[in-house]
Amino acid sequence: MKKIYLLTIILCSFLVTNTIAQVRISAEVRPRSEFRNGFKTLTDDSKDPAFFTEQRSRLYLDYTNSDFVFKLAFQDIRIWGETTQIFKKEPGNTFISEAWGQYFFNPKFSVKVGRQILSYDNQRFLGGLEWAQQGRRHDALLFIYESEEKDTQLHVGLAYNQDDDVPEPTFLQGDGANFYSVAGNYKTMQYAWFHKDFNTGGFSLLAHNAGYQNADSTVSNKQTFGFIPNVTIGQVTLKGDFYYQSGKQGTNDVSAFLAGINATIPTAVTPLTFGVEYISGDDDLTDGKNTNFNPDFGTNHAFNGFMDYFYVGPANGAIGVNDIYLKTKWKIGKGSLQGHLHQFFTGSSQYDTTGESLSKAMGTEIDLVYAIKLAEAVTWNIGYSQMFATDTMESLRGGDRTHIQNWAWTMITFKPTLFTSSK
Structure with missing residues (x-):
């Protein structure tokens, strides 16, 4: 890894002296310590709280000239202490985070190809997931049209994924050569995103298709259609998210939706954001219908509470969620305190082991985050969250709701x- 960093710096120096372009080298070191005691799911007296520190280290290279843009980002992710102090073999946590180039045919039309972040609007469905130390990346080809005069953007993206389970030359042809065995990822992806701004707001439209490999070598295609508007009326800003999913997932027909709306109102003390989001779901798939909406590629940590009880990781259930929330932020000295309050309900009818109907109320979560900029390139954050779960949450997730969950x-x-470098 050190050799790669050194080579990058030497390359940058060569580019600066031999081309009319701009080169920027930046870095990032981001250690985060966490105390988990009911994070993602309820805990109980039989489980010990966890404490650990995970660190992200990155080196960025950005190169720009009049015809194209180029980016490389090297990344190392590790938990403190996971490797010994003295080792000869790299544990394999160092890899390329981004590697893409964007060529401009003219100021409005360009093509972008390589390993990159796909992040749109509020990142509800397509986001970089930068809260996670590793982030989320796609290997994709994008056709981009952007017009500042018309306040219009159109992105069309394509991807086809393949794994390396069969080495070359067999990989190039033969039985099963195109079978994709990487779990949790799409085999093919196509999307179009359109955005238009107006004087008082704007809107985005999304049409997305993801093809997933089935065990019988067929491919299931799931479509997601989105409408993301925003408008300012007087001093009130309204934002919405409306998505519908269709197609197939395995042998099941998909018909699911997400609908959310919020209003931000300024006050003399702090802005207040009131919102509600409903995500459809049903854990009964015996009828061949899947009503579980999934924000597959979004930055899901930013929604439905910071404790990640929903749509982050595999153990979230498939019952749907109704989230009613209040968000605000106060300025405290040189920093700011962010406060969120969530009330969670199930998005479908649920029953206990005796067949009795459960209350839809799952729990209340409080999130607090203090942020302060210590220096030009140094930021410090500290956060605390607590879940007040109900009997319904305990019945669905296990654990002990009376135990402190924080x-x-x-x-x-x-x-x-x-x-x-100079331009």
């Missing part, structure tokens, strides 16, 4: 610019 974390981010 999560605390602190993170410091160093993100300096190491070098910038």
Whole structure:
């Protein structure tokens, strides 16, 4: 890894002296310590709380000239202590985070190809997931049209994934050569995203298709259609998210939706955001219908509470969620305190082991995050969250709702610019 960093710096120096372009080298070091005691699911007296520190280290190279843009980002992710102090073999946590190039045919039309972040609107369905230390990346080809004069953007993206389970030359042809065995990822992906701005707001439209490999070598295609509007009326800003999913997932027909709306109102003390989001779901798939909406590629940590009880990780259930929330932020000294309050309900009817109907109320979550900028390239965050679960949550997730369910974390981010050439 050190050799790669050194080679990158030498390459940058060569580019600066031999081309009319701009080169920027930046870095990031972001350790985050977490205390987990009921994070993602309920805990009980039989389980010990967890404490650990995970660190992200990155080196970014950005190159720009009049015809194209190029980016490389090297990344190392590790938990403190997971490797010995003295080792000869790299544990394999160092890899390429981003590697893409964007060529401009003219100022409005370009093509972008490589390993990249796909992030749109509020990242509800397509997001970079930068809260996770590793982030979320796609290997994709994008056709991009952007017009500042018309306040219009159109992105069309394509991807076809393959794994390396069969080495070359057999990989190139033969039985099963195109079978995709990487779990949890799509085999093919196509999407179109359109955005238009107006004086008082704007809207986005999304049409997305993801093809997933089935065990019998067929491919199931699931479509997601989105409408994401925003408008400011007087001093009130309204935002919405409306998505519908169709197609197939395995042998089941998909028919699911997400609908959310919020209003931000300024006050003399702090802005207040009131919102509600309903996500359809049903854990009964015996009828061949799947009503479970899934924000497959979004930054899901930013929604439905920071304790990640829903749509983050595999153990979230498939019951749907109705989230009623209040969000605000106060300025405290040189920093700010962010506060969120969530009330969660099930998105479908649920029953206990005796067949009795459960209450839809699952619990209340409180999230607090304090952030302060210590220096030009240094930011410190500290957070605390607590879940007040109901009997319904305990019945669905296990654990003990009377046990304290909390999560605390602190993170410091160093993100300096190491070098910038003249234009």
